[in-house]
Amino acid sequence: MSDLICVGRLAGAFGVRGEVRLKSFCADPEAIADYVPLVTDQGREFRQVVLTGQGSGAYTARIDGITTKEEADALKGVDLFAPRDRLPALPDDEYYHADLIGLAVHDSGGALLGTVRAVLNHGAGDLLEVLPPNGQATVLLPFTLAAVPTVDLAAGRIVADPPEGLFGG
Template sequence: MTETVCVGAIAGSYGVRGEVRLKSFCADPEAIAEYGPLTGDNGASYSVTLTRPIKNGFAARLGGVATKEEADALKGVQLFAPRDRLPATEEDEFYHADLIGLRVVDTGGTEIGTIRAVMDHGAGDLLEIKGPGLKNTVLLPFTRACVPTVDLAGGKVVADPPEGLF
């Protein structure tokens, strides 16, 4: 498990007074302000104050950012919170960061590949799997039927993919 988890990203500036457009990746989007100070992938630390909801996120003030130019320069910066500040997960609930990099084996124990990403396009999560015998990545539905076992301690998931997927 990682020591930090990506909880949001800066999408650019908002207005002319140094506010930023903030995308929250949290289950409760407003909770991103409670996990601060957040560390950017640029190495800087930011306190976060949400000022108002806007389309696709929030307008926010970040500590140390006072001008539109400073806010513009932060576009694309990902924000991370220490894992111990985040709420504990419930049974059958996982942080995406914990799943990425896990080995994927089939129900017979044969290694299929590793999880490269977890995607959610609205109809449920998909695991992007890259494997040694695969020309392209494969998207596996992250459901109890297709992934009956997640073993974080063992560093693997057991997959029962639909026929013909691999």
């Protein structure tokens, strides 16, 4: 699925006529409807997404193939992916989360700190969840220019200058 980028998540039914609650992960949240066809990790394809309104933390939408409340509820929590070639190119200092997962994280001296397992955001900026090579508990590294001065996608690595003590050093 490396040619697919997660652009949103279904969040259950809205009403009883098959409308869904839809969380958009796009920089321009309404643009999610422009990136069709959207697919699930199970291979189900949605060729049409029509935003019908905005609720608390999510849009309401009509998606082809979902016509009942039960169908909408059954898809709650399902991620939606768009083909990478349908998405806009990013500036040099921006990255799709999917491109960061799996990258090796080294300190400025070249020592391996771990591997990016996930990119999280709890409201105060992005965090890289890094799994140390010794299998210890993951470490949350702030994804800021100060803490992560270099992201080299071509080389498959990140150079980090983590806050002192973050990786137990």
